[in-house]
Amino acid sequence: MANLNVAIIVKLEPDFSEGNVSYNADGTLNRAETKSILGPHSAVASNAAFYAKVRYGARIAVTTMGPPIADSALQQAQLLCDADELHLYSDRMFAGADTLATAEVLRTGISKVEGKMDIVFSGHRASDGETGQTGPQTAWKLGFTFLGNVIDYDVDVQNRTVRAKRMISLQGFYDVVEEVEAPLPVFIAIDPSYKASFNTVSQRLAFEKYRKEAKARAQDYKQYLKVFNAQQLGVDPKLVGLPGSPTIVYKVERIPKAKASRKAEVVDGASREQLAKVAAKMYEVLGGMVIK
Amino acid sequence: MKYQHLYVVIEHEDGKPVPVSLEMLGEARRLMDGYNRKYSADEKVVAVVLGHNVRKLCEELVLYGADAVIYADSPELSYARNLIDTKVISQIATNKELAAKFSDTSGFVKPRYMFFAADNIGRQLSSTVLAELESGLASDINKLVIEDLEIRHEHKTKGQAMKYEKTLEMYRPDFSGFLWTTILCLDNRNPAIEREYHPQACSIIPGVFAPIERDIARRGTIVDYVPKFDERDLHVKIINRKIVKSAVDFDSKKGVMSFGRGIKDSPEENIKLVAELAKELEAEVGVSLPISKKPFAVSEGASSTYMIPDRVIGTSGRKVAPMLYVAAGISGAMQHIAGMKEAGFVVAINPDENSPIKDECDIFIKGRMEDVIPLLLEELRKRKPAIEVRK
Numbered sequence: 001m002a003n004l005n006v007a008i009i010v011k012l013e014p015d016f017s018e019g020n021v022s023y024n025a026d027g028t029l030n031r032a033e034t035k036s037i038l039g040p041h042s043a044v045a046s047n048a049a050f051y052a053k054v055r056y057g058a059r060i061a062v063t064t065m066g067p068p069i070a071d072s073a074l075q076q077a078q079l080l081c082d083a084d085e086l087h088l089y090s091d092r093m094f095a096g097a098d099t100l101a102t103a104e105v106l107r108t109g110i111s112k113v114e115g116k117m118d119i120v121f122s123g124h125r126a127s128d129g130e131t132g133q134t135g136p137q138t139a140w141k142l143g144f145t146f147l148g149n150v151i152d153y154d155v156d157v158q159n160r161t162v163r164a165k166r167m168i169s170l171q172g173f174y175d176v177v178e179e180v181e182a183p184l185p186v187f188i189a190i191d192p193s194y195k196a197s198f199n200t201v202s203q204r205l206a207f208e209k210y211r212k213e214a215k216a217r218a219q220d221y222k223q224y225l226k227v228f229n230a231q232q233l234g235v236d237p238k239l240v241g242l243p244g245s246p247t248i249v250y251k252v253e254r255i256p257k258a259k260a261s262r263k264a265e266v267v268d269g270a271s272r273e274q275l276a277k278v279a280a281k282m283y284e285v286l287g288g289m290v291i292k
Numbered sequence: 293m294k295y296q297h298l299y300v301v302i303e304h305e306d307g308k309p310v311p312v313s314l315e316m317l318g319e320a321r322r323l324m325d326g327y328n329r330k331y332s333a334d335e336k337v338v339a340v341v342l343g344h345n346v347r348k349l350c351e352e353l354v355l356y357g358a359d360a361v362i363y364a365d366s367p368e369l370s371y372a373r374n375l376i377d378t379k380v381i382s383q384i385a386t387n388k389e390l391a392a393k394f395s396d397t398s399g400f401v402k403p404r405y406m407f408f409a410a411d412n413i414g415r416q417l418s419s420t421v422l423a424e425l426e427s428g429l430a431s432d433i434n435k436l437v438i439e440d441l442e443i444r445h446e447h448k449t450k451g452q453a454m455k456y457e458k459t460l461e462m463y464r465p466d467f468s469g470f471l472w473t474t475i476l477c478l479d480n481r482n483p484a485i486e487r488e489y490h491p492q493a494c495s496i497i498p499g500v501f502a503p504i505e506r507d508i509a510r511r512g513t514i515v516d517y518v519p520k521f522d523e524r525d526l527h528v529k530i531i532n533r534k535i536v537k538s539a540v541d542f543d544s545k546k547g548v549m550s551f552g553r554g555i556k557d558s559p560e561e562n563i564k565l566v567a568e569l570a571k572e573l574e575a576e577v578g579v580s581l582p583i584s585k586k587p588f589a590v591s592e593g594a595s596s597t598y599m600i601p602d603r604v605i606g607t608s609g610r611k612v613a614p615m616l617y618v619a620a621g622i623s624g625a626m627q628h629i630a631g632m633k634e635a636g637f638v639v640a641i642n643p644d645e646n647s648p649i650k651d652e653c654d655i656f657i658k659g660r661m662e663d664v665i666p667l668l669l670e671e672l673r674k675r676k677p678a679i680e681v682r683k
Contacts, residue, residue: 016585018556027470027625040585100423124601127585130467130608131431136374136419145528146374148416163531168372168412170303171498172311175538178371179531189416192601238485242447246428246489250441250474255465255626260651261633269641269659272667278639278655279671282573285616285637286546 002059003157005115008049008081009106009122009138010042010064012073016127026254029128036069038076041123044190046080048153049121050214051196053082054206056157061085061113065094065105068227075221082214085113086221091230093241099129101244103137108235109228110142118184119155119162120144124192132189139187147180148189160184167191295404295490296334296395298324299385300358301417302341303372303409307349312409314356314503316496320407321357321504323438331458334395335404336360340384342377344370347514354512357504360394361512364519368526372413375528378420380519385425385491387517394513402427403491405460410495418495428477430494434607434630435463435472443478450482460492465607467581469625499611500630540576540602547575547616548635550605552583552628554621554642554661559588563598565665566620572672573616578605578632580622606631620661624649641665 014029015021015037022033038046052058062077064070067090074086089109097105110120120142125132139146153164164186166178198207217224230237238244267274298320302313320337327335336359341350343365350361364380384390385406391397402425408418410432422429438460444453462475477492542548549570555562570577577598584601605612606628617635621642622628629652632638640653643660650656657664 016582016587017589018553018587021587027623029467098428099419100426100428103423128467132415133419133429133431136416137423140378140420140423146416146420148374149412167536169538170305170310171409171411173305173308175536177534177536179533180373180528181531182528238487243480243482243485246426247430247475247477248445248448250443250461250476252471252473255470255472257626257648257651262638262652262654264640264650264653264656266645266650267655267657269643269657269664269667272671275657275664275667276671276674278657279668279675281637281655282616282618282639282672283675286573287615 002057002115004052004056004058004118004155005113006049006052006058006119006121007061007063007110007113007117008042008045008077009120009135010045010062010073010077011039011123011126012036012064012066012070013039013126013128036072038073039123039127041125041127041192042073042077043080044192044194045121045123046077047196048188048190048194050081050210052119052155053210054198054203056155059084059115061087063087063089063106063109063113065089065102065109071221071225074225075218078221078224079214079218082210082217083224086225087113088225088227089233090227093230093237096242096245097240098245098247099131099133099137100246101240102134103141104239104244105233105235106134106138107141108233110138112228112233120187122187122189124149124189135187135189142185142187144185144187145182146187146189147182149191150188151177151191151194153188162186164188167193294399294401296391296397296400297336297338297403298405298407299338299340299403299491300407301381301409301414302339302353303411303413304341304343304346304349307343307346309349309352310409310411312411312496312498315498315501316407316409317353317357318503319436319496319501323436327438327458336394338362338394338403340381342369342380350514354514355506355508355510357510359512360515362390362515362517364517366519368521369519371530371533372417373528373530374416374420376521376525377417378424379522379525381417381421382424383520384517385421390515390517393515404458406491406493408493408495410497415495418493422493425491427489427491427493430462430464430475430477432464432497432608433462433494434465434497434500436494437461441476445478447482447485448478448480450484454481460494462494465627467608469581469606469627497607500607538602542576542578542610542612542614545574545576546614547573547618548578548605548612548614548632549573549575549618549620550578550580550622550632551620551661552580552622553587556588557660558662560590560594562621562661563590563594565661569618569665569669572669572676573618575614575616575618577603578610578612579603580625580628581606581608584609619649619653620665622649623647624652
């Protein structure tokens with residue numbers, strides 16, 4: 001029996017890296033030509049879960065909702081965190097879900113993971129949808145305390161509590177790093193700036209051991225994979241997919257080009273003489289003296 | 293009426309509202325003024341405040357457009373904590389007696405509309421509150437319209453055309469900055485899945501809407517709510533709270549030097565050039581949204597210093613208003629423009645004269661940044677002494 005059970009919710013997303021991403025002429029994403037990958041924020045969440053494995057010997061389950069090919073996101077996450085169990089929730093019925101209907105599937109799925117769940121991790125937000133809503137909504141449906149923007153955490157396994165640092169920007173004021181303590185179970189949305197650090201020799205040894213294990217497991221990821229459809233999950237069809245989504249996309253339009261707000265003077269970037277004038281203007285704007 | 297009013301969840305720091313709170317109230321006021329004329333004068337803008345010693349803030353919110361303010365005052369609510377805040381806001385939103393203090397509430401069940409801030413706190417709070425209220429939520433909205441719509445939808449209306457009155461159209465710019473998606477939160481009228489979804493809720497991007505002018509003649513009702521805490525919910529403890537200076541400082545710098553996907557031909561070298569130019573101008577470095585998704589392979593140092601969400605200028609990042617804004621290799625998607633249009637003077641460096649950024653700058657330097665920046669640096673350095681003399 002593991003001392004700590006953790007799960008991660010991840011997402012297969014468009015790969016925005018150059019060479020893999022493709023844009024249409026009008027600047028919008030060409031989804032057909034763009035490859036898919038484990039989302040960058042999902043990868044950070046996987047690293048955060050791996051920290052729990054190295055430090056506390058946590059048992060890790062990685063879960064995702066998506067089409068059959070989303071199993072590649074599970075495999076990539078397993079490589080990062082040495083997951084013991086992979087869950088894919090896949091059913092045509094789930095398609096088109098908004099965040100509330102997605103959270104319903106994830107909540108139901110996580111309840112099917114072996115052992116009593118202590119911590120669920122998610123990324124900051126998906127890089128395509130960018131709502132950041134699915135994590136907290138899943139947390140709420142699970143009845144877990146939600147901790148967002150977490151940059152660092154540690155678990156007191158004996159006392160069943162977690163201590164986390166959160167980075168919060170208060171618009172118009174300042175940033176605040178807040179340290180909180182909460183009883184398990186919790187749901188942690190991990191901040192993009194999170195970095196695990198392993199300071200002792202035994203931690204580094206454990207790190208190496210699990211990294212090696214992760215490589216072997218990810219090569220053979222199907223052995224760890226469980227696929228659930230709607231019926232196997234036992235979700236209420238009225239609460240998932242399009243029927244279970246309060247919101248709809250009513251229309252998508254190009255954002256109308258705003259009227260030119262400034263009248264630009266065009267300068268030849270190869271002309272030293274013209275650039276000299278630009279340089280002078282820059283200093284003038286910044287409040288320096290102008291050389292005539 | 294089961295669903296009434298527009299509830300606006302206010303954020304503040306020690307009783308001082310964060311700017312987006314007043315911006316949301318301003319937009320709520322404009323929308324409900326229209327609503328009051330078109331549909332019914334009985335529905336109000338209701339501000340919701342959690343905190344400790346916030347009575348003065350509540351009075352202030354009336355002057356900024358609230359018809360009513362419901363507040364919960366307790367030391368337990370001094371700082372935002374998702375769990376109890378979600379519970380208290382949900383209690384307030386479903387409390388008929390509170391609404392009765394400022395309106396006729398026969399049949400009140402929940403708010404009709406609800407606004408939150410699309411910032412660290414509001415984004416998460418809106419998600420959990422709407423999960424609790426079991427209704428729909430759209431994030432990062434920058435335009436709102438209330439209208440009667442005819443909807444024909446496979447699931448919502450079973451393919452029939454149906455009229456949805458007083459529907460909130462929530463416009464959301466997508467990640468590219470080129471597309472606008474309109475999200476609606478609609479009741480399921482299809483008999484097979486019939487279900488009502490209210491409030492229609494969204495989170496609102498900071499810096500988009502204008503507050504209304506503070507008006508000391510405005511009157512409103514302030515309602516005190518005594519929250520019910522579950523002992524267990526108070527187990528989430530704030531151990532300490534440290535104010536930190538962000539590593540990225542747009543506010544105290546006179547200049548901002550931003551770069552975008554135009555670094556693509558030699559990313560590492562171009563980032564170096566950008567950093568040098570920024571140093572010369574004593575400017576902070578900003579980036580366009582795509583850059584924060586790390587689309588280029590560069591050194592770990594360049595990646596973790598520059599290709600980060602903290603530096604994003606635009607609707608999904610920061611709004612800046614420096615005296616000088618330099619945009620290198622940025623095409624000028626609307627989502628970026630929204631973050632820099634208040635700048636005093638704008639210089640763009642771009643090889644493509646058809647880029648939208650050309651209409652948003654004062655000087656357009658035509659050329660690739662790898663060619664232009666070294667020359668510009670030389671010219672700037674020639675002039676540097678004059679600046680130092682001034683100091």
